[in-house]
Amino acid sequence: MHDFQVKKNTLCCERTSLAEIARAVGTPAFVYSKHTLLDHFTKLRQAFAEINPLICYSMKANSNLALCRLLVNAGAGLDIVSGGELYRAKKIKADSQKIVYASVGKTAEEIEAAIRAGILFFNVESLSELALINAISGRCGKRQRVALRINPDVSAHTHDYISTAKRENKFGIDIETAREVFIHCNRNLPHVQLCCIHVHIGSQIEQAAPFKAALKKAVALIIELNRRGAGITHLNIGGGLGIIYRKERPQTADEYARAIIPIIKKAKVSLILEPGRFIVGNAGVLLTKILYLKDTPVKRFIIVDAAMNDLLRPSLYGAYHEIIPVEKTAGAMKKADVVGPVCESGDFLAKDRGLPAFLKENDVLAVMGAGAYGFSMSSNYNSRRRAVEVLVDDRRYQIVRKREQYRDLVRNEITGKL
């Protein structure tokens, strides 16, 4: 459930009218519901209450400081993937002992910064990376805790681009090699403490079966290695929970927990989760204004002021996002493509979508489910300024990121004399 509901013909975020927000801050604008955000976090925490896991919110889904701060204050840790996300985590004074750091390509500089910050775990993706962390950790006079990310070779049944646990994917280390790494590491790498298995099989996964298949493999490995004295204390099961964009019927947090807790318990270790989309996906919408209606002999184009640079998911993954006029009136539907101003045919928010025929220029539309991987994947393509972000709390709202100005676009550029 989310807090974007139609009340008296007006789409509201909590108890604030989205039309009013659009008038006040302009469009395109991302609008987030504080209540939805915290409610999704709480649902997950309650579902897993009996084993009290550390829930590290995956910042890549939406790294806005205000949203991250709310989650951190509610008890969340953070899952980061770059020095930039570490910087953001520090800005909101997140407890570094609740930070886990994944990425196949961490640089030496990023590794050192994270070690000095005192993060809980690196999720290590290769042997070379493990050796580098060991060296840097030694130089810093520390013994850094690390997790080994395994690649369980299971199919996550999701879009290829966000499926991460097949052998041919760049992520993790196959189970055979992982076994050897544990033995090798404990003997030869004194500045790391390898004590966690990490597994993340992909994103927008609707069923429990792939999670179960991967976790069974991870747990069997932990039991086997601990029998041999490996000292594994944690299991990090990543993120990946699917949400409803259209007609999906994804597992609920409770169903997910019920399906996997019995498997996890066998490992007798502490649990870490890294959810992103589940927490923030349906907590945000993108407001966009209709610039022009263009009826051609073959179809109608609704040209709006948001584009692929604001919300890339439809163009990149063919993702479906529901589109609702913020001031709703019942009426006949007409099919249209909702497209942005960017100079590519790949720039669309919806294709052949049934939308009210009465829509007119200057009407505002809400693109739903834009809280996760919306703003965080946005860019300045076509020298477009990135959108304003707004946080709603009941009847109040606040800008939590200003709309970029033209001078922001050229801030780091040098005209040069060459």
Ligand code: LLP
């Ligand atoms: N942990 C790891 C190691 C990850 O790679 C990811 C996401 C997560 C956690 C969080 O996954 P979530 O709970 O959000 O599914 N841009 C794509 C999604 C990319 C996911 C990348 N990794 C999209 O818009 O669908």
